[in-house]
Amino acid sequence: xxxxxxxxxxxxxxxxxxxxxxxxxxxxxxxxxxxxxxxxxxxxxxxxxxxxxxxxxxxxxxxxxxxxxxxxxxxxxxxxxxxxxxxxxxxxxxxxxxxxxxxxxxxxxxxxxxxxxxxxxxxxxxxxxxxxxxxxxxxxxxxxxxxxxxxxxxxxxxxxxxxxxxxxxxxxxxxxxxxxxxxxxxxxxxxxxxxxxxxxxxxxxxxxxxxxxxxxxxxxxxxxxxxxxxxxxxxxxxxxxxxxxxxxxxxxxxxxxxxxxxxxx
Amino acid sequence: xxxxxxxxxxxxxxxxxxxxxxxxxxxxxxxxxxxxxxxxxxxxxxxxxxxxxxxxxxxxxxxxxxxxxxxxxxxxxxxxxxxxxxxxxxxxxxxxxxxxxxxxxxxxxxxxxxxxxxxxxxxxxxxxxxxxxxxxxxxxxxxxxxxxxxxxxxxxxxxxxxxxxxxxxxxxxxxxxxxxxxxxxxxxxxxxxxxxxxxxxxxxxxxxxxxxxxxxxxxxxxxxxxxxxxxxxxxxxxxxxxxxxxxxxxxxxxxxxxxxxxxxxxxxxxxxxxxxxxxxxxxxxxxxxxxxxxxxxxxxxxxxxxxxxxxxxxxxxxxxxxxxxxxxxxxxxxxxxxxxxxxxxxxxxxxxxxxxxxxxxxxxxxxxxxxxxxxxxxxxxxxxxxxxxxxxxxxxxxxxxxxxxxxxxxxxxxxxxxxxxxxxxxxxxxxxxxxxxxxxxx
Amino acid sequence: xxxxxxxxxxxxxxxxxxxxxxxxxxxxxxxxxxxxxxxxxxxxxxxxxxxxxxxxxxxxxxxxxxxxxxxxxxxxxxxxxxxxxxxxxxxxxxxxxxxxxxxxxxxxxxxxxxxxxxxxxxxxxxxxxxxxxxxxxxxxxxxxxxxxxxxxxxxxxxxxxxxxxxxxxxxxxxxxxxxxxxxxxxxxxxxxxxxxxxxxxxxxxxxxxxxxxxxxxxxxxxxxxxxxxxxxxxxxx
Numbered sequence: 001x002x003x004x005x006x007x008x009x010x011x012x013x014x015x016x017x018x019x020x021x022x023x024x025x026x027x028x029x030x031x032x033x034x035x036x037x038x039x040x041x042x043x044x045x046x047x048x049x050x051x052x053x054x055x056x057x058x059x060x061x062x063x064x065x066x067x068x069x070x071x072x073x074x075x076x077x078x079x080x081x082x083x084x085x086x087x088x089x090x091x092x093x094x095x096x097x098x099x100x101x102x103x104x105x106x107x108x109x110x111x112x113x114x115x116x117x118x119x120x121x122x123x124x125x126x127x128x129x130x131x132x133x134x135x136x137x138x139x140x141x142x143x144x145x146x147x148x149x150x151x152x153x154x155x156x157x158x159x160x161x162x163x164x165x166x167x168x169x170x171x172x173x174x175x176x177x178x179x180x181x182x183x184x185x186x187x188x189x190x191x192x193x194x195x196x197x198x199x200x201x202x203x204x205x206x207x208x209x210x211x212x213x214x215x216x217x218x219x220x221x222x223x224x225x226x227x228x229x230x231x232x233x234x235x236x237x238x239x240x241x242x243x244x245x246x247x248x249x250x251x252x253x254x255x256x257x258x259x260x261x262x263x264x265x
Numbered sequence: 266x267x268x269x270x271x272x273x274x275x276x277x278x279x280x281x282x283x284x285x286x287x288x289x290x291x292x293x294x295x296x297x298x299x300x301x302x303x304x305x306x307x308x309x310x311x312x313x314x315x316x317x318x319x320x321x322x323x324x325x326x327x328x329x330x331x332x333x334x335x336x337x338x339x340x341x342x343x344x345x346x347x348x349x350x351x352x353x354x355x356x357x358x359x360x361x362x363x364x365x366x367x368x369x370x371x372x373x374x375x376x377x378x379x380x381x382x383x384x385x386x387x388x389x390x391x392x393x394x395x396x397x398x399x400x401x402x403x404x405x406x407x408x409x410x411x412x413x414x415x416x417x418x419x420x421x422x423x424x425x426x427x428x429x430x431x432x433x434x435x436x437x438x439x440x441x442x443x444x445x446x447x448x449x450x451x452x453x454x455x456x457x458x459x460x461x462x463x464x465x466x467x468x469x470x471x472x473x474x475x476x477x478x479x480x481x482x483x484x485x486x487x488x489x490x491x492x493x494x495x496x497x498x499x500x501x502x503x504x505x506x507x508x509x510x511x512x513x514x515x516x517x518x519x520x521x522x523x524x525x526x527x528x529x530x531x532x533x534x535x536x537x538x539x540x541x542x543x544x545x546x547x548x549x550x551x552x553x554x555x556x557x558x559x560x561x562x563x564x565x566x567x568x569x570x571x572x573x574x575x576x577x578x579x580x581x582x583x584x585x586x587x588x589x590x591x592x593x594x595x596x597x598x599x600x601x602x603x604x605x606x607x608x609x610x611x612x613x614x615x616x617x618x619x620x621x622x623x624x625x626x627x628x629x630x631x632x633x634x635x636x637x638x639x640x641x642x643x644x645x646x647x648x649x650x651x652x653x654x655x656x657x658x659x660x661x662x663x664x665x666x667x668x669x670x671x672x673x674x675x676x677x678x679x680x681x682x683x684x685x686x687x688x689x690x691x692x693x694x695x696x697x698x699x700x701x702x703x704x705x706x707x
Numbered sequence: 708x709x710x711x712x713x714x715x716x717x718x719x720x721x722x723x724x725x726x727x728x729x730x731x732x733x734x735x736x737x738x739x740x741x742x743x744x745x746x747x748x749x750x751x752x753x754x755x756x757x758x759x760x761x762x763x764x765x766x767x768x769x770x771x772x773x774x775x776x777x778x779x780x781x782x783x784x785x786x787x788x789x790x791x792x793x794x795x796x797x798x799x800x801x802x803x804x805x806x807x808x809x810x811x812x813x814x815x816x817x818x819x820x821x822x823x824x825x826x827x828x829x830x831x832x833x834x835x836x837x838x839x840x841x842x843x844x845x846x847x848x849x850x851x852x853x854x855x856x857x858x859x860x861x862x863x864x865x866x867x868x869x870x871x872x873x874x875x876x877x878x879x880x881x882x883x884x885x886x887x888x889x890x891x892x893x894x895x896x897x898x899x900x901x902x903x904x905x906x907x908x909x910x911x912x913x914x915x916x917x918x919x920x921x922x923x924x925x926x927x928x929x930x931x932x933x934x935x936x937x938x939x940x941x942x943x944x
Contacts, residue, residue, distance in 0.1 A: 069597075
């Protein structure tokens with residue numbers, strides 16, 4: 001009990017990476033996110049949990065402006081990345097997305113070689129001056145993606161030929177190849193078997209040394225396993241946000257309690 | 266089954282899985298019946314396909330052969346000079362030829378009387394061909410030269426069974442007595458059937474010479490048109506679809522455009538023809554009968570097909586790929602050109618080739634811009650040279666032949682259809698190969 | 708309890724282990740009461756009954772642990788469910804210890820029956836046992852009702868138990884000093900009293916578990932330990 005509190009205190013020392021103040025999201029007339037304010041810490045895994053349609057994915061997509069691609073979606077409120085408003089008209093969403101990478105629910109490698117999959121981001125952002133540098137970035141990314149050993153001999157083979165878990169780790173490697181500062185993951189393990197899930201979770205745990213990771217998950221157990229902070233969304237509102245151990249042993253809000261213990265409520 | 270027993274499984278009577286009940290039997294019969302319908306439908310379709318194919322091949326194949334008189338004779342320099350000295354030069358050559366033919370038939374112990382008129386009816390005026398040859402190749406004088414001279418279309422018809430002794434009416438084209446000579450020539454091995462290269466490579470002839478008519482010129486016309494269609498409709502169509510599908514805002518205006526594109530795909534092709542006539546020929550003063558104009562008209566007709574199929578294949582690219590690209594920081598345009606378009610390529614190509622194939626077989630709009638009923642002069646030089654020279658196209662040529670009175674053109678029309686179908690087949694195979702090649706990369 | 712689980716089998720599992728725990732609690736309560744009665748009335752039959760009854764308690768504890776482990780493995784309980792299962796395990800261990808003490812009391816009764824009574828010690832012990840049994844009953848009630856206030860009261864009542872025990876300790880010490888022949892029965896009586904006091908501590912622990920179960924955190928350890936015997940000498944008497 002006391003140890004847990006000690007842990008909580010040490011995590012509180014990380015800097016704030018993303019700060020959201022009073023964010024509302026509307027899809028046409030549908031008020032999808034209602035006044036959400038949250039502070040996401042650097043070098044921490046933050047999990048968003050909540051029932052389907054609670055807005056957790058929508059909120060996640062606000063963090064790198066993926067919602068911009070949907071015409072009817074309107075975002076109000078401030079989201080600050082390192083103190084800069086990412087919805088400022090001067091901000092180019094493409095530049096933002098290079099800083100805030102994203103991994104999706106379904107492993108979605110490009111139908112190209114493993115090498116080209118990872119090389120795509122660095123290429124379009126001009127991160128490598130020559131082939132040698134690019135090779136270096138790719139090896140580094142694949143190593144960080146914990147998939148290098150499995151694919152180093154077949155970099156020229158299509159990424160779609162890998163197994164589901166390998167594909168997802170490839171996607172993570174692809175996301176970190178652009179040197180992002182924040183990594184958003186939208187249910188990254190929902191299409192994976194338990195072994196692959198464990199590998200990805202292990203990877204997420206390693207990634208938190210360098211990145212701020214935000215993960216949306218339907219599996220509360222996964223949120224409990226990988227995250228240090230957990231935010232519970234319900235009907236578009238942020239109900240509770242706090243240290244993961246606290247949320248899972250003694251949540252403050254009865255809605256959180258009902259959700260994580262699997263009750264109707 | 267009573268109401269109670271269905272509601273309460275505990276009271277349902279025990280049934281064996283091995284014995285099928287009435288319901289199962291009914292269902293199985295229905296399923297069997299449905300399979301039979303399907304097989305019957307396919308059988309009917311196959312039957313008609315086979316009938317069509319057999320008819321086309323049987324009626325069209327004769328167009329690829331022609332009867333020729335194969336004769337070898339030697340013209341000395343003396344004879345050449347002598348002939349060049351006369352007033353009717355070709356007539357003199359014809360005399361030499363007739364003499365050679367008579368000698369040949371006598372050598373084979375055939376004693377058939379024939380005169381120059383009969384030979385002319387059988388072979389046309391042969392002197393010209395012979396004179397042309399020797400004037401072009403004077404070094405061949407004095408040595409034996411083999412000539413293959415095409416028999417007249419009636420004689421050709423006699424060989425192919427189109428003309429028989431019973432049906433033949435004496436005319437200035439052919440008399441029944443001439444057939445005796447033909448028979449003698451056949452027995453002497455002078456006349457024979459060979460592959461008709463002229464049909465494949467040659468140009469159309471006048472209405473009275475079905476034997477010399479070829480589809481080659483209109484193949485080239487069609488080829489030029491397809492080139493125009495491909496070069497114009499592929500980039501325009503793909504660009505338009507990409508803009509509409511990926512970039513255009515969703516509003517009433519784009520909706521209107523979408524509806525109109527769908528409607529255009531259903532507009533009868535003759536409407537495009539009259540549009541082409543009005544815009545390209547009457548307004549822009551482009552030359553009539555030119556492949557360029559035909560190509561432009563067919564481009565208009567093909568565009569909706571290409572746009573619709575391209576949009577469908579763009580739509581079919583999974584959104585996860587777009588998200589993936591956007592997620593690593595690609596812009597909208599990079600996403601489309603680096604990822605979406607390559608993935609949609611097989612579908613786009615298929616749609617394009619289907620559109621091209623449709624355009625290739627189109628006749629109606631060509632009628633209106635004058636790419637029909639055209640007889641090439643000075644072929645091949647005059648036709649091959651460009652997009653602006655008058656030409657015809659395969660389907661229009663077939664239409665023209667089919668409309669002509671001489672029965673010889675009828676078989677040419679069928680032969681033309683075989684060539685057209687071969688082209689379509691080749692295009693479809695190309696489509697499949699291209700699709701395979703692009704798909705294999707993913 | 709708030710709303711039922713979506714998976715009703717989960718509710719049934721939790722109810723099953725809690726029912727077992729309550730049954731165990733009932734058995735322990737009886738054992739404490741009957742053990743004290745047997746001691747007071749030198750009733751060897753009753754003492755024997757208490758001794759043999761402990762086996763049932765031990766078996767129940769095993770079952771509770773087994774079921775709790777199953778629930779953890781199969782249902783992965785979280786939040787209040789997790790606290791329920793965790794406290795069930797801990798409370799069952801506490802109850803099992805109480806059962807053992809009651810059994811030990813019964814064992815000593817067979818020895819004490821041979822010796823002459825020492826003052827009113829056995830009456831005091833019965834009072835002590837009665838108090839512990841009441842505390843246990845309230846602790847179990849607070850568990851069932853998820854009543855943290857009642858549990859806090861139980862924790863506070865441990866002071867009373869400690870005081871009774873302190874008094875008994877002094878009394879027994881006095882008897883032993885008066886007459887060395889009293890030493891054997893007094894030693895046994897002291898152990899019985901100590902057992903009761905230990906039971907009181909276990910019941911307090913149960914009550915603390917209830918507080919944790921309901922509030923999610925352990926009660927503050929602010930109360931004074933009233934067991935003064937570790938510092939007692941014969942000089943002060």
